[in-house]
Amino acid sequence: MTTNEIAALLLNTPASVTDMLKKLSAKELINYQPYKGARLTEQGYKHATFLVRKHRLWKVFLYQSLNIPWEAVQEIAEELEHINSELLIDHLDSFLGFPKFDPHGDPIPNAQGKYTLRAQSLLSDLSPGKQGLIIGVKDQQLSFLQYLDEKGIGIGKTVTTIKHDPYDQSMIISMDQKEINLSGKAAGLIFIKSL
Secondary structure (H helix, E strand, O other): OOHHHHHHHHOOOHHHHHHHHHHHHHOOOEEEEOOOEEEEOHHHHHHHHHHHHHHHHHHHHHHHHOOOOOOOHHHHHHHHOOOOOHHHHHHHHHHOOOOOEOOOOOEOOOOOOOOOOOOOEEHHHOOOOOEEEEEEEOOOOHHHHHHHHHHOOOOOOEEEEEEEOOOOOOEEEEEOOEEEEEOHHHHOOEEEEEO
């Protein structure tokens, strides 16, 4: 990825990104070439994967073991991910039953850094009359998760598409024997597995 692509993705300035890339390169976590971009080194990949693993396992623990709502686990997990004990994380993984996905549907790498991938599509692509199982969300912002909570939409729920509005892409779906109006924007942020 180029510096400008990274800056756009992170909503930051190219100069700030360049400074950080130089620091990561000095720690041998990335290979950085000015004007050409950066790539993770093997050590950088292991470090990044371990960070993702910690973060997502903490989210599962907070949600599953402490019953913290899915809209609140992200911020707390960001604090807990700074604990740097592989032993603790391996025991946490075992305690949780080796989960493959976090409460938002993101894959959790195992101790060897391998992810479990699965076929998924967007709810917005589900044709009328077809069913899907909600398996994840693209957006983990508090406002979006609260929007889904208010509508009773969550991971593990089965939905059936009743109608698509071609003008604004809004949908009417059926779930738990009730009809729900859903904006096209929201439907485009929900991952499903077709049934």
